[in-house]
Amino acid sequence: xxxYAYFPGxxxxxxxxxxxxxxxxxxEPLDMELIELEGWTCCGSTPYGxxxxxxxxxxAARNLALAEKTGLDLVTPCSSCFLTLTKANLHVKENRQLxxxxxxxxxxxxxxxxxxxxxxHLIEVLVNDITLEVIATKVKRPLSGxxxxxxxxxxxxxxxxxxxxxxxxxxxxxxxxxxGAEAVPYxxxxxxxxxxxxxxxxxxxxxxxxxLLANAVENGAQCIITPCPLCHTNLDAYQSRVNSKFxxxxxxxxxx
Numbered sequence: 001x002x003x004y005a006y007f008p009g010x011x012x013x014x015x016x017x018x019x020x021x022x023x024x025x026x027x028e029p030l031d032m033e034l035i036e037l038e039g040w041t042c043c044g045s046t047p048y049g050x051x052x053x054x055x056x057x058x059x060a061a062r063n064l065a066l067a068e069k070t071g072l073d074l075v076t077p078c079s080s081c082f083l084t085l086t087k088a089n090l091h092v093k094e095n096r097q098l099x100x101x102x103x104x105x106x107x108x109x110x111x112x113x114x115x116x117x118x119x120x121h122l123i124e125v126l127v128n129d130i131t132l133e134v135i136a137t138k139v140k141r142p143l144s145g146x147x148x149x150x151x152x153x154x155x156x157x158x159x160x161x162x163x164x165x166x167x168x169x170x171x172x173x174x175x176x177x178x179x180g181a182e183a184v185p186y187x188x189x190x191x192x193x194x195x196x197x198x199x200x201x202x203x204x205x206x207x208x209x210x211x212l213l214a215n216a217v218e219n220g221a222q223c224i225i226t227p228c229p230l231c232h233t234n235l236d237a238y239q240s241r242v243n244s245k246f247x248x249x250x251x252x253x254x255x256x
Contacts, residue, residue, distance in 0.1 A: 003131055004120075005070045006034035007063060007085070009078035010042050014076075019229055019256045023122060028139050030130050036073060037066050042148035043084040057098065058105040060088035065106055065113040066070035068182050077122040079155040085119045121156060123227055124163040127171045132178040142180030149221035150176055150183050151212065153231040154192040166190065172225065188215040193234040202241075209234055209244045213250045223253040232256060 012020030017185040027034055044059035064085065065073040076205040077083050080255060093115040103112050126135065150172035157166045164171045169190055171184035194205025212235060216224050226232050242252055 002032045002059060004032065004034055004074055004075040004125065006036045007040055007067070007074055007078075007081060008036065009044070009074040009076055009081040009229070011078055011080075015205055015233060016054055016229035016256070019077055019227075019232075022256050023036060025065050025119045026217055028062045030135065032046070032125075032176075035070070035072070036069070037063065037074070039066055043081045044088075045080060047194045050086045054098070054101055056084075057088045057091055057213060060085050061092060061102045062109070062111060064117045064119075065094075065111040067117045068113060073125075075122055075125055076228040077227060079121070079153055080230060082119065082121040083155045087134050089115070089117060089119050097237075107150050114232055117179060121163070123156070123171055126175060128163070134175055135175070136178045139179055143176075146181040147184050147220050147222045148176045148181045148187040149216035149219065149224045151186065151216075151224050151226040151231060151235070152190045152227040153226060154190060154195075156227060172227070176225065184216075184219045184221050186216060186221070188212050195230055195234070197238070198234055205210050205234065206238065206242055206245055210246050210248070213239065213242060213248075213252055215242055216252060217250065223254070223255055225255045227256065232250075 007093070008020050008023070012023070023034060040063050045065060054223070057188065062110045065112060074085065076085065090100055092113065099115065106112055133216070148163065152169050152172060157164045157169045161165045176183040188211060191212065192208060194208040198205035212224075224235060226235070232254055239250050
């Protein structure tokens with residue numbers, strides 16, 4: 001049995017409940033346990049860092065400090081949480097003054113962070129710790145004949161944090177194939193979906209979503225998979241608006 005401190009993130013308990021349920025559903029057959037981090041709070045999300053870097057790092061570091069007390073790797077299924085927590089972790093370890101400022105803030109809630117946590121995305125854990133070979137042996141109903149476009153989004157592999165190629169990632173492709181499905185060629189697999197711009201710049205985001213859907217369909221995909229809650233929302237919930245704007249007829253399932 002492999003044990004991990006689990007950071008579900010806000011989306012997995014709100015707009016992306018299916019992601020949280022799915023993560024817990026696979027743990028028992030894969031002999032792993034995701035132990036939810038007691039007292040976790042929002043990681044601060046990606047945009048916060050553009051408003052106040054110190055505050056955003058302190059918010060993320062509070063969760064890192066809680067994880068450090070468990071002595072386990074901190075695992076999250078959310079691409080945005082992974083990026084935010086990883087960046088905060090790197091910044092405090094590389095900047096002694098920032099570490100001191102963050103710990104001054106954490107002292108108010110009787111916490112301290114020493115930089116000893118390893119932040120990991122669930123996909124990387126599945127591929128490298130559990131291994132695709134073991135996952136393949138656990139499959140009850142192979143997804144034979146299903147053509148899948150693996151969509152990484154822009155936060156899972158950028159900047160380069162070492163577990164996959166930022167321009168041509170393969171981890172999701174290999175995971176899809178270990179389940180018996182076919183990972184179709186998908187050149188836009190790590191392009192941005194527009195993220196939160198769908199609120200402030202909807203037309204721009206719809207254009208990006210349209211390109212992603214078109215690229216998947218052109219390559220024969222019957223569905224798109226993604227680990228990112230925001231990518232899932234954009235590609236799924238905004239298909240009808242894309243169809244309305246571009247006179248298309250997309251009806252492509254988007255799956256976690």
